[in-house]
Amino acid sequence: MTLIDNSPHTQSDITLGSLLERLKETAAKRLVFEYDGKIVRPGYHVTEVKAGRFSALDCGANPEAWTEIFVQLWDVDGGERTHMPAGKFSAIIRKVSEHVALDGSARLTFEVSDGVRPMQLYCADEPVERDDVLFVRLSPRPASCKPRDRWLAEQAMPSQSSCCGPSNTSKCCA
Structure with missing residues (x-):
């Protein structure tokens, strides 16, 4: 089985609802x-699905709150098994949702381990369909500084409401 395109890509960080x-x-x-850089083995197993509501204070003393869904994958050999159908994965999530409130708009994080290496956190890209396979590329979930991320996002998008922009006569630049 070939890997998904290994060219540089941007992280899309899909939600549970979008994936389903x-x-x-x-x-x-x-x-x-x-x-x-590797394909999960055909015997992979969804060992746990959990939902969390988080409240935090970021490094800029800004309160943060979000919901997150964690899907734990155990990357193991499965003998004669093949990769599970997308419908089976969906059925597992539906079964969990009978007992645990899952917010479809929540951030989606995959926890992956082969049972030997420590569990690692990943975000998921949009699925890519090829022949009879639906590929989902998981990218390591890096740490970030939310105030810096917000500032960079503001810098990337010229704002009409910038208080010190050349076309604004707001009194905030006194």
Whole structure:
């Protein structure tokens, strides 16, 4: 099995709801995850799905709150098994949702381990369909500084409401 395109890409960080919508369209296709430059083995197992609500204070003393869904994948050999169909993965999530409130708009994080290496955190890109397979590339979830991220986002998008912009006569630049 070949890997997903290894060219540089941007992290899309899809939500659980977005992933499930895509899986619904491709329920019969094999669902294959790729992480750290390798394909998850055909015997991979969804060992846990959990939902969390988090409250925090970032390094700029800004209060933060978000919900996050964690899907734990155990990357193991499965003997004669093949990669699970997308519909089976969806059924696992539906079963969990009968007992745990899952917010479809929540941030989605995958926890992956082969049972030997420590569990690592990944975010998921949009699924890519190829023949009878639906590939999901998992990218390491890096640490970040939320105030810096917000500042960079503001710098990337010229704002009409910038208080010190040349076309604004706001009194905040006195």
